Amino acid sequence: MALLAVTLAAALWTWAPVTFTALDHAAYDFWLTHRAPRPVSSSLVIMARDPASDELFGVEALDRALLARLITAIDEAGAAVIGLDHRLDHASPAQSGGAASDALFIETIKNQPALVLTQSTADQPLLSEAVQLGHLRISTDADHVVRAVPAEENGLAAVPPFGLALYRLARRSGAPPATPDTVLVDYAGDGSLQALSPLPLSSVWAAVEAHDGERLTEWFKDKIVVIVPQPPVAMPALLPAGQAAAPLTVHLHLLNMLLTDSRVCSLGMVSRALISFAFTGLIAWTLLLARGPLGWFIAMAGLLAYGSLALGVLAAAHLVLPLAVPLSAALVVMLGTALWNQLTSHERVRLMEQDMLRLQQEAAAVREALVLRETRADTLQEDLQAARAAAAQSAEEQDELMKTADALRRQLTDVQAQEEEARGRLTELERQLQSLRAAVIEPARLNDIELDRLQDECRQLGIVTQDTGLLRLYRDMKKGARAPLTVLLLGEPGTGKELFARAVHRLSPRSGKTFIAVNMAAVSPELFESELFGHTKGSFTGATADRRGYFELANHGTIFLDEIGDLRLDHQSKLLRVLQEKSFYRVGATVPTTVDVRIVAATNRDLQRGVSEGWFREDLYFRLSGLVFRLPPLRERTGDIPVLVERFLADIAAEMGRPAPKLSNDAMQFLEAQEWKGNVRELRQCLEQAVALNETLLLGKEALRLTGDRLTAGDRPKASPLLPEPAGDAAVLDCLRQHEFDMQATAKALGWDRSTVTQRLKGLCFQALVECNGDHAKAALAIAGDASHLRTVELKLMDYYGHLVSVIDPFKSADEAIAECRRRFKNLPDRHFASVDALVRRHLAK
Numbered sequence: 001m002a003l004l005a006v007t008l009a010a011a012l013w014t015w016a017p018v019t020f021t022a023l024d025h026a027a028y029d030f031w032l033t034h035r036a037p038r039p040v041s042s043s044l045v046i047m048a049r050d051p052a053s054d055e056l057f058g059v060e061a062l063d064r065a066l067l068a069r070l071i072t073a074i075d076e077a078g079a080a081v082i083g084l085d086h087r088l089d090h091a092s093p094a095q096s097g098g099a100a101s102d103a104l105f106i107e108t109i110k111n112q113p114a115l116v117l118t119q120s121t122a123d124q125p126l127l128s129e130a131v132q133l134g135h136l137r138i139s140t141d142a143d144h145v146v147r148a149v150p151a152e153e154n155g156l157a158a159v160p161p162f163g164l165a166l167y168r169l170a171r172r173s174g175a176p177p178a179t180p181d182t183v184l185v186d187y188a189g190d191g192s193l194q195a196l197s198p199l200p201l202s203s204v205w206a207a208v209e210a211h212d213g214e215r216l217t218e219w220f221k222d223k224i225v226v227i228v229p230q231p232p233v234a235m236p237a238l239l240p241a242g243q244a245a246a247p248l249t250v251h252l253h254l255l256n257m258l259l260t261d262s263r264v265c266s267l268g269m270v271s272r273a274l275i276s277f278a279f280t281g282l283i284a285w286t287l288l289l290a291r292g293p294l295g296w297f298i299a300m301a302g303l304l305a306y307g308s309l310a311l312g313v314l315a316a317a318h319l320v321l322p323l324a325v326p327l328s329a330a331l332v333v334m335l336g337t338a339l340w341n342q343l344t345s346h347e348r349v350r351l352m353e354q355d356m357l358r359l360q361q362e363a364a365a366v367r368e369a370l371v372l373r374e375t376r377a378d379t380l381q382e383d384l385q386a387a388r389a390a391a392a393q394s395a396e397e398q399d400e401l402m403k404t405a406d407a408l409r410r411q412l413t414d415v416q417a418q419e420e421e422a423r424g425r426l427t428e429l430e431r432q433l434q435s436l437r438a439a440v441i442e443p444a445r446l447n448d449i450e451l452d453r454l455q456d457e458c459r460q461l462g463i464v465t466q467d468t469g470l471l472r473l474y475r476d477m478k479k480g481a482r483a484p485l486t487v488l489l490l491g492e493p494g495t496g497k498e499l500f501a502r503a504v505h506r507l508s509p510r511s512g513k514t515f516i517a518v519n520m521a522a523v524s525p526e527l528f529e530s531e532l533f534g535h536t537k538g539s540f541t542g543a544t545a546d547r548r549g550y551f552e553l554a555n556h557g558t559i560f561l562d563e564i565g566d567l568r569l570d571h572q573s574k575l576l577r578v579l580q581e582k583s584f585y586r587v588g589a590t591v592p593t594t595v596d597v598r599i600v601a602a603t604n605r606d607l608q609r610g611v612s613e614g615w616f617r618e619d620l621y622f623r624l625s626g627l628v629f630r631l632p633p634l635r636e637r638t639g640d641i642p643v644l645v646e647r648f649l650a651d652i653a654a655e656m657g658r659p660a661p662k663l664s665n666d667a668m669q670f671l672e673a674q675e676w677k678g679n680v681r682e683l684r685q686c687l688e689q690a691v692a693l694n695e696t697l698l699l700g701k702e703a704l705r706l707t708g709d710r711l712t713a714g715d716r717p718k719a720s721p722l723l724p725e726p727a728g729d730a731a732v733l734d735c736l737r738q739h740e741f742d743m744q745a746t747a748k749a750l751g752w753d754r755s756t757v758t759q760r761l762k763g764l765c766f767q768a769l770v771e772c773n774g775d776h777a778k779a780a781l782a783i784a785g786d787a788s789h790l791r792t793v794e795l796k797l798m799d800y801y802g803h804l805v806s807v808i809d810p811f812k813s814a815d816e817a818i819a820e821c822r823r824r825f826k827n828l829p830d831r832h833f834a835s836v837d838a839l840v841r842r843h844l845a846k
């Protein structure tokens with residue numbers, strides 16, 4: 001991408017050379033005009049015409065005899081080198097001394113070994129007489145600004161720039177400037193002739209006329225003296241500071257730069273290309289790594305940093321870095337990555353979805369393995385203790401038992417190590433899952449303004465709420481709606497799942513397409529495939545024409561699978577196939593139909609519990625739970641009741657063509673105290689009834705006609721302890737539930753060791769098994785409390801019971817078996833031995 005962007009930026013340069021050239025030199029021009037003024041070398045004296053000399057000699061070219069006199073005087077004053085810009089392309093006219101002047105001038109310059117003349121092709125007839133030449137060419141950039149002079153001009157003989165020729169002659173050094181083609185000029189001041197503090201010709205002439213040797217020596221001794229006798233040229237050069245100046249002036253600034261040793265370097269093509277490529281590559285990498293606003297922020301900061309770096313390097317090392325190509329290529333990259341992200345966002349989200357699914361499945365497997373290993377570790381610990389105790393009692397079998405104990409210890413260490421590893425893996429998987437979810441929905445705090453805004457947006461979608469939790473859920477759902485992830489809406493009946501499903505569709509890029517809602521519970525089992533996937537004509541009796549199914553109707557749009565928890569297992573696998581492959585066969589068709597549909601599913605059933613109880617396919621559950629939102633029941637957001645009431649009363653009254661009634665305070669309080677098992681739907685129905693049966697404008701409590709046997713929130717039964725309360729077991733159970741039956745975490749919270757917690761849970765499991773008549777599933781549910789950790793408890797319970805059975809199996813008599821259990825499970829609280837007793841007797845009776 002960087003390579004492409006640099007190439008494109010270079011190509012753009014040829015398309016808009018003026019803009020690109022100006023941008024490329026922006027740092028250089030800025031630095032030149034804003035830095036402290038560069039000093040003028042004390043070795044340089046420029047003698048230029050001034051108004052007084054123009055009055056004295058006229059504004060035309062000077063008489064060559066006069067020039068010869070000046071050169072001689074300057075030479076006699078001890079000048080190191082003399083530079084002269086004088087055209088020799090024509091003979092002097094009679095009024096300027098004619099041939100005599102020319103002869104004197106030629107004679108003078110022939111005798112001057114340290115003289116440099118400016119080159120002019122038209123000067124050829126007299127050039128052979130000149131001692132040294134320097135060219136006066138300048139490099140004009142595409143934006144018409146002169147920033148450099150060509151380094152060397154190759155004619156028959158190499159001619160250096162005028163300034164460089166003078167410098168070489170004065171310093172007796174042949175060192176060429178560093179850059180290959182052009183030499184950047186570091187202008188003093190604004191780059192004008194005045195900035196070099198020229199000496200007025202009239203003053204010098206006065207000193208020559210007065211034979212003031214002392215003055216002349218003071219001015220010229222050991223100096224490089226440049227005589228500028230010509231009137232200004234018609235085609236001046238434009239300088240970076242905006243001034244216009246003669247090419248000679250540019251060369252004089254070059255000379256001053258060399259004398260003050262303040263060279264500015266620019267880079268060659270290869271180095272510029274490499275820098276541009278490296279910088280653009282870095283920006284591209286940043287944008288692809290940190291997507292979204294953060295990436296853009298870093299990229300913009302990178303652009304600014306590069307601009308500042310270019311200025312810094314110029315100020316510190318007098319090196320000009322390229323600007324135009326790296327900056328424009330970086331912009332190209334920014335646009336390119338934005339486009340790329342846009343184009344690949346679907347694919348990325350699909351991959352993310354796959355990752356999420358894989359991680360969810362892996363996490364479930366690891367969690368299960370962890371539970372098994374944890375329980376196995378506890379069991380081994382118990383066996384080890386029993387083996388130790390037996391070894392202490394029986395001397396003959398000591399050796400044998402010690403070996404068993406050693407083997408158990410080793411196994412225990414292995415299992416504990418595996419448990420630790422499984423724990424680490426689980427933590428890592430959960431972290432990955434978390435960050436994947438966060439990648440889809442980035443959390444952010446909500447302030448009052450945002451809450452108001454969200455409330456407004458909700459209202460436009462028909463959702464009435466002022467509950468912060470629900471608004472936050474809406475905010476997250478809105479973000480998730482943009483991605484093609486499957487959405488699973490959970491919640492009690494009437495909490496607004498369909499309303500939110502429609503909102504997901506309207507907030508998604510598919511909002512312009514079809515939204516198809518299918519109530520899975522209402523689809524007849526026989527017609528399931530035909531309804532969902534369609535059929536072909538004649539595929540069964542009554543199929544008189546081809547018919548498209550719901551999935552096809554929803555193509556490019558959204559399908560809402562309501563009551564997904566009520567789907568039969570065989571239909572679940574059919575649905576799973578469509579979700580995985582995005583294609584299906586119409587009933588009777590031989591070719592598959594492919595569709596592009598966004599899935600939103602909803603249920604009021606506990607699908608996790610369905611998975612653990614086996615009535616809902618785990619793979620389908622993982623497929624559906626791309627983004628899961630749980631809609632809170634109305635009793636958990638009673639603050640919404642007044643706004644819902646206001647909205648519903650207005651709607652209902654409008655439907656009936658009556659003015660909207662109000663609710664009295666006690667009626668409102670009464671509504672707020674209700675249980676609302678049917679949630680918002682029930683509230684609306686209650687109000688519909690009240691409005692239909694009462695024509696008053698103020699509805700009191702009695703108008704609401706809620707039946708007396710309803711539960712109010714205050715009457716709500718407290719979560720009843722599942723088990724009788726034997727000395728703190730309920731508290732332990734609570735703690736276990738809070739810590740998701742993680743023994744280590746529970747032990748830490750209770751300040752116990754893990755095996756004590758294990759013994760308590762084991763006792764509770766045995767007790768629950770007895771109370772549930774040996775029904776494992778029921779007993780596990782009684783311990784787990786709800787479905788969220790049912791699978792974990794089930795695994796533990798089965799393991800505890802399995803271990804108990806393995807202990808009692810060798811015995812024929814219940815008493816002996818119970819005695820062995822007492823010995824083996826000696827850390828089990830005493831009160832639980834009644835349950836062990838009952839379980840042993842039941843098992844042996846079987």
Ligand SMILES: Nc1ncnc2c1ncn2[C@@H]1O[C@H](COP(=O)(O)OP(=O)(O)OP(=O)(O)O)[C@@H](O)[C@H]1O
Binds near residue numbers: 463491497562
């Ligand atoms: N927050 C809300 N604002 C306004 N109306 C709501 C809200 N929540 C639910 N409703 C209304 O309550 C009724 C039931 O909502 P909806 O059908 O979306 O619930 P549901 O959870 O899908 O129910 P079920 O599980 O029985 O299918 C609808 O008339 C809906 O408009």
